[in-house]
Amino acid sequence: MRVIEGVVCPFCGCCCDDLEVIVEDNRIVDVRNACALGASKFMGYSKNRNTKPLVRRNGELVEASLEDAIERCAEILANASYPLLYGWSNTSCEAIRVGLELAEEVGGVIDNTTTVCHGPSILAIQEVGIPGCTLGQIRHRADLIIYWGSNPWSAHPRHIERYTALSEGRFQRAAWKRYLSRLILESARKKRYRAASLVFKGGAAALQAAEEEERWMLPPPGERKLVVVDVQKTRSADLADIFIRVEPGGDYEVLQALRALIRDEELDVDEAAGVPVEKLEELSDLMVNARFGVLFFGLGLTMSVGRSRNIEAAIKLTRDLNRYTKFLIMPMRGHFNVTGANIVFTWQTGYPYAVDFSQGYPRYNPGETSAVDVLARGDADATLVIASDPASSFPRKAVENLTKNPLIVIDPVLTPTALMADVIIPTAFVGIEAEGTTYRMDHVPLPLKKVVEPPAGCLSDEEVLRMILGRVRKIRRSDASA
Amino acid sequence: MEFTLITGRTIEQGCTKEHAKLSEEYMMSVAVCEMNYEDMMRLNVRDGDNVKIKTEVGSVVVKVRRSRRIRRPGIIFIPFGPWINLILPSETEGTGMPPLKGFRVWVEPTEEPVSNIRELLLRNYGVKG
Ligand code: SF4
Numbered sequence: 001m002r003v004i005e006g007v008v009c010p011f012c013g014c015c016c017d018d019l020e021v022i023v024e025d026n027r028i029v030d031v032r033n034a035c036a037l038g039a040s041k042f043m044g045y046s047k048n049r050n051t052k053p054l055v056r057r058n059g060e061l062v063e064a065s066l067e068d069a070i071e072r073c074a075e076i077l078a079n080a081s082y083p084l085l086y087g088w089s090n091t092s093c094e095a096i097r098v099g100l101e102l103a104e105e106v107g108g109v110i111d112n113t114t115t116v117c118h119g120p121s122i123l124a125i126q127e128v129g130i131p132g133c134t135l136g137q138i139r140h141r142a143d144l145i146i147y148w149g150s151n152p153w154s155a156h157p158r159h160i161e162r163y164t165a166l167s168e169g170r171f172q173r174a175a176w177k178r179y180l181s182r183l184i185l186e187s188a189r190k191k192r193y194r195a196a197s198l199v200f201k202g203g204a205a206a207l208q209a210a211e212e213e214e215r216w217m218l219p220p221p222g223e224r225k226l227v228v229v230d231v232q233k234t235r236s237a238d239l240a241d242i243f244i245r246v247e248p249g250g251d252y253e254v255l256q257a258l259r260a261l262i263r264d265e266e267l268d269v270d271e272a273a274g275v276p277v278e279k280l281e282e283l284s285d286l287m288v289n290a291r292f293g294v295l296f297f298g299l300g301l302t303m304s305v306g307r308s309r310n311i312e313a314a315i316k317l318t319r320d321l322n323r324y325t326k327f328l329i330m331p332m333r334g335h336f337n338v339t340g341a342n343i344v345f346t347w348q349t350g351y352p353y354a355v356d357f358s359q360g361y362p363r364y365n366p367g368e369t370s371a372v373d374v375l376a377r378g379d380a381d382a383t384l385v386i387a388s389d390p391a392s393s394f395p396r397k398a399v400e401n402l403t404k405n406p407l408i409v410i411d412p413v414l415t416p417t418a419l420m421a422d423v424i425i426p427t428a429f430v431g432i433e434a435e436g437t438t439y440r441m442d443h444v445p446l447p448l449k450k451v452v453e454p455p456a457g458c459l460s461d462e463e464v465l466r467m468i469l470g471r472v473r474k475i476r477r478s479d480a481s482a
Numbered sequence: 483m484e485f486t487l488i489t490g491r492t493i494e495q496g497c498t499k500e501h502a503k504l505s506e507e508y509m510m511s512v513a514v515c516e517m518n519y520e521d522m523m524r525l526n527v528r529d530g531d532n533v534k535i536k537t538e539v540g541s542v543v544v545k546v547r548r549s550r551r552i553r554r555p556g557i558i559f560i561p562f563g564p565w566i567n568l569i570l571p572s573e574t575e576g577t578g579m580p581p582l583k584g585f586r587v588w589v590e591p592t593e594e595p596v597s598n599i600r601e602l603l604l605r606n607y608g609v610k611g
Contacts, residue, residue: 048502155491231488231584232559233551248486248557248584299490304584334491389503391603392563395570396539403607415503416564416599420607 001029007449009038010090010431012156013333013441014163021451028432028452035157045429050414051455054424061424066457070464072423073384074471076406078479080382082358083108086371087388089335092436092448095461096337096344099386102469104357105476109380111371112341113334114353116393119366120302121331122342122352124311131318131328133294134442135162138328140169144290146227148314149251149300150332153235159332160239164294165226175224179239182217217241218286225286229254230300244283247274249305255313258284262320293327299334333441336431340439375401386410386461387430391417410464427461428454436462483525485558487535487587492561504599512563513596515589516549521556527591534592535560537569537585540606543594558589564599568606 007019020032021042031042053069054061064072077083085103088096089112096112103110114122138145145164152159160166168174219225219241228240229251237243246254250273257272261284267277287293295318301310314329321327333339342352349355351364354371367373371390374380375398382405391399392415402420409421412429428434433454439445454460459467492511502508515533517525527533529548534541535558542565552559560566569587597605 044502048504151490232557233553245553247554248488303489391567392503393567396568396606399567400607413503416603419504419600419603 004449004451007031007451008431008438008446009034009041010336010429010438010448011038011041012336013339014156014159015336015438015440015444015446016158016162017446023451026452037157042432045412045432048413049455050418050424050426051458053426054421056422061421066425066459069423069425070467070471073408073425073468074475076382076408076422077102077106077108077384077468078472078475080106080108080380080406082374082379083382083384084371084374084380085110085384085386086112086390087386088112088341089114089338090387090430091337091461092430092434092438093337093340093344093445094436095386095430095465096341097348098462098465098469100345100348100355102384102465102472103355104362105469105472107358107360109354109356109358109369109371109374110345111354111369111374112345113338113388113393114342115366115370115372117299117334117338118302118331119353119370120308121297121311123308123366124315127308128312128315128319130315131322132330132442133328134444135440138294139163139167139172141171141292142169142224142294143172143222144225144227144286144293146229146293146295147236147240147332148229148295148297149231149302149304150296150298151230151234151236151300152296152332153239155298155334156332159296160226160236164296165224165239172224175219175226178219178223225290227283227286242283242286244275244279250274251301251304251310252306252313254280255310255317258287259313259317259320262288262317262324287321287327288324290325290327293321293325295327295329296332297329298332302331330442337438339441339443340437340445343439343443372398375399380405382406382408384408384410385417385421386465387412389415389417391415391420410461412458425464426458427464428458430461433458434460434462436460483521483589485521485556485587485589486584487566488557488559488584489562489566490559506598508563509596509598512561513544513565514547514560515544516547516552516559517589518549518552518555518557521558522546522548524555525589525591532592532594532596534590534594535566535569536588536590537571539571540569542566542568542602543592543596545596558587564602565596568602 002023004021007021008015008017009019019034022030028042031039052063053066055064165175226240227242228237229244231248253273318327318329346352349362354366354369356363356369407421408423409418410425412427418424430436431448435450436448438448527546531546532543533546534543
């Protein structure tokens with residue numbers, strides 16, 4: 001039995017680097033410190049494994065040798081006039097670098113999953129910039145933490161505990177005790193109401209009201225405060241000192257209202273998108289009086305009406321706040337290496353996602369060169385999907401294109417997208433069976449470890465891509481000389 | 483009946499999405515529609531009944547699950563996944579991002595079963611060959 005310490009979790013953008021993995025006979029028997037999401041990946045990764053390359057012949061996916069599969073991929077890519085290379089956020093920076101080389105070689109479009117998560121955030125950041133910092137700063141200093149349109153409890157389970165309200169910082173105390181005592185109080189109160197509802201008629205209504213009540217419980221000054229703004233009361237909101245419910249699609253309005261209040265302007269309405277103005281006034285006071293505030297935003301802002309405009313408003317709000325105090329803003333990035341994908345894309349091409357090489361030089365125009373648009377317009381005539389599952393995350397019209405044209409899938413597991421593929425190449429799980437570099441959501445690079453050996457014949461994404469690139473070059477050279 | 487649809491992540495979906503997308507568990511975690519009790523009464527459905535969700539693009543059948551978290555009537559929540567993506571519009575309005583939160587859908591009770599992932603892809607996109 002071997003205990004491997006300091007393992008980085010290859011799941012979400014928190015990239016927790018304190019995991020301990022226990023390995024016996026090249027099998028993971030336990031993992032410590034991970035949340036449910038991370039643990040389920042380490043413990044369950046090998047269950048639905050496909051370890052043989054598959055190639056479609058006469059409509060059926062049949063087993064093939066790795067060389068045959070690579071050859072088929074190279075032919076597809078070399079013969080396509082406008083291939084799309086999509087995915088990248090769940091693999092290592094080293095693999096992404098080779099992917100960019102391949103995209104340039106075949107003159108295609110390369111895009112990462114940013115396009116359907118924080119694409120609008122990047123558009124906004126390019127317009128107005130972003131005041132950011134590392135998560136360590138936030139852990140040690142932040143006294144006001146706001147999650148807007150983001151539900152860390154479900155998507156980044158250790159974020160609150162490791163980096164924000166429940167973490168023990170050098171200058172800020174963890175708020176554990178407060179939350180625990182509040183939880184106990186609340187459940188006791190609910191029990192009382194429930195008992196009352198059995199006896200009195202009004203009890204049920206009181207219970208309903210208690211459940212419905214939007215939370216507004218300020219801790220003593222100087223202590224860390226947690227605010228959640230969302231369209232529904234998520235589990236993260238249950239933890240919050242203040243929960244503000246916004247009507248769906250109303251975020252822009254609320255953000256602009258807050259900006260006005262911070263500049264001491266009067267609002268001549270009673271509410272903004274379902275939030276009473278008095279509450280907004282209190283929140284704006286809280287923001288101005290914070291010593292170190294931070295706003296984390298999630299897909300609730302990027303995916304609803306307004307998209308990049310919502311983010312722009314949020315960043316401008318942060319900028320306004322910096323006249324009075326220190327305030328920062330950070331997107332809650334989902335896949336563990338989606339930040340790395342943006343970084344490697346930018347370092348190699350100048351642009352963070354949706355890069356088009358068809359002219360021989362990189363071109364960037366989201367809305368035109370982004371994966372969903374390229375597919376929905378029917379422009380792509382072949383697609384390579386790596387470490388991603390667009391069949392589950394793209395709209396129908398885009399997925400239809402994947403079934404019409406040749407499709408290559410490189411992934412450690414069989415995904416719904418793989419069921420439509422012409423070539424499937426299984427690879428090693430990066431962060432479990434292969435090493436690599438990943439970037440945490442605050443742009444800190446971390447080394448992913450190899451804790452067990454991959455199944456025989458499974459290479460890493462990087463190696464497979466290098467082999468394909470080599471074959472593509474050969475084919476193109478012999479075509480050019482013929 | 484008309485509803486505003488919100489999509490998002492759930493922890494159940496997160497536990498299976500990385501390595502078990504073809505499994506029954508994944509299907510149980512994403513082919514569901516969370517709705518509050520009042521709306522369930524109005525639609526006359528119970529926990530675990532099937533409903534059909536329609537948009538201009540198409541329709542899909544999922545299971546109803548009662549949610550205490552959705553307080554306002556007229557809002558439903560469906561986790562990200564292949565079921566809901568089938569009926570999303572693909573206009574990205576120049577951002578590269580399809581609309582995924584806060585748009586109109588129509589919901590009706592149905593007897594039709596929820597299709598598993600293989601049937602779903604086969605029925606909607608056909609076989610490759
Ligand atoms: S919070 Fe994210 S990175 Fe940390 S253990 Fe959980 S899934 Fe892994």
